[in-house]
Amino acid sequence: MTELKLVKGIQSRHLKILTENGINTAEALAMSGNKSISGMEGIGEATAKKLIWNARSALGMSEFRTVTEFQENHEFISTGSLNFNAILGGGIETGFITEVYGPFKSGKTNLAHTICVTTQLPKGKGGLGGAVIYIDTENTFSKEKVRRIAKRFGLKSDSVLSHIFHARIYSSDHQSQMILEAEKLVKEKNARLLIIDSLMALLRAEYIGIGMLPQRQAVLNKMIHALSRIAESYNIAVLVTNQVAQQIRGMFSGIDAIGGNIVAHGCHIRVMFKTKGFASNSSLERKAIIVDAPDLPPEECQFFITPAGIADSEKIEVSVSKNQDEDLFVSANNVYTLEDIKGIGKNTMERLERLGITTVEQLRETSPDDLAKDLPGISSNKVQE
Numbered sequence: 001m002t003e004l005k006l007v008k009g010i011q012s013r014h015l016k017i018l019t020e021n022g023i024n025t026a027e028a029l030a031m032s033g034n035k036s037i038s039g040m041e042g043i044g045e046a047t048a049k050k051l052i053w054n055a056r057s058a059l060g061m062s063e064f065r066t067v068t069e070f071q072e073n074h075e076f077i078s079t080g081s082l083n084f085n086a087i088l089g090g091g092i093e094t095g096f097i098t099e100v101y102g103p104f105k106s107g108k109t110n111l112a113h114t115i116c117v118t119t120q121l122p123k124g125k126g127g128l129g130g131a132v133i134y135i136d137t138e139n140t141f142s143k144e145k146v147r148r149i150a151k152r153f154g155l156k157s158d159s160v161l162s163h164i165f166h167a168r169i170y171s172s173d174h175q176s177q178m179i180l181e182a183e184k185l186v187k188e189k190n191a192r193l194l195i196i197d198s199l200m201a202l203l204r205a206e207y208i209g210i211g212m213l214p215q216r217q218a219v220l221n222k223m224i225h226a227l228s229r230i231a232e233s234y235n236i237a238v239l240v241t242n243q244v245a246q247q248i249r250g251m252f253s254g255i256d257a258i259g260g261n262i263v264a265h266g267c268h269i270r271v272m273f274k275t276k277g278f279a280s281n282s283s284l285e286r287k288a289i290i291v292d293a294p295d296l297p298p299e300e301c302q303f304f305i306t307p308a309g310i311a312d313s314e315k316i317e318v319s320v321s322k323n324q325d326e327d328l329f330v331s332a333n334n335v336y337t338l339e340d341i342k343g344i345g346k347n348t349m350e351r352l353e354r355l356g357i358t359t360v361e362q363l364r365e366t367s368p369d370d371l372a373k374d375l376p377g378i379s380s381n382k383v384q385e
């Protein structure tokens, strides 16, 4: 991430206005449109354009490059069901907004709870060793459920809970505000997943009737744009859950996600959850269907809701790892290698390895001053960084 103050021509009053409006980095500014920046009180159109273009040129975004340089660093979070992971191409993908919609009790909140935990698993074990931000508009977050899921995956529940940053939301305006606040947290806490459960509940309750539809869609559009920008700039996964409504089109009717085209086009991956119908109320079997995704076929799979989250069968094995009492979130970070550190070159990596430092944990435990002595030619500031 590049600091906003490094953008050419930016003054302290611009910095203040931009950060108050949730634009905290040069990347965020460069990805914004002229209208959204000049719409902020105190920034005119000409200034907005100049600042945005300067940010883009500082980040190399104003030139074309061959696609050999194109970066595809997307990662996946396990859903708790291998079947579901398979149809998603690996799991919930970073860099994208995934929308899961379906009727009530179809498992949306259960999925949200499950990935709150799996995101914290180490890389290579279904997770990303990262924290989670949970925007809860329906008051359905359950610590107890998270504890059971943590137990299932052999993680210490107190540690898991301490890495979920939760906000209960009461109005659509509050929701917009907390999406911007979430961006700050992503940077501070190494969050790798942002959840909104559910995206439309408050908007649906506040903006009633066809007359208020344009205003509702304008608010929604801003939210989706902010989420998309956050997903891309920080390479984190965004999960939004959504409700359905009966839609009538001509002679036909069926259930469809609410939010119209803004949600349909704004979310990168859309998944529908289905229950087995009211006749089998007691069944916990569910279906997931890929409705739209840039590079996934329209497949479907079966999964189950269990007391410990989403799974492939009704009976899941609860991990009885003897590590259960360890703080696995910390050990999740242990598995990071030097390659995961931003700004480290191949040469430096090889030099560190020759000194016996091969993991992030080892590097963190080394004194920067001592290390600088062993690495002639590298400044102590760089070593510290």
Ligand SMILES: Nc1ncnc2c1ncn2[C@@H]1O[C@H](COP(=O)(O)OP(=O)(O)OP(=O)(O)O)[C@@H](O)[C@H]1O
Residues within 6 Å of the ligand: 102, 103, 104, 105, 106, 107, 108, 109, 110, 111, 138, 243, 284, 305, 306, 307, 308
């Ligand atoms: N501990 C549990 N054990 C088994 N099944 C459970 C457990 N807790 C919840 N369920 C089942 O999960 C379903 C509710 O799922 P969930 O809350 O994920 O639905 P949802 O799609 O979020 O619904 P809504 O639209 O109402 O928010 C219910 O059918 C319930 O029976």
Ligand SMILES: [Mg+2]
Residues within 6 Å of the ligand: 108, 109, 110, 138, 140, 197
């Ligand atoms: Mg729910």
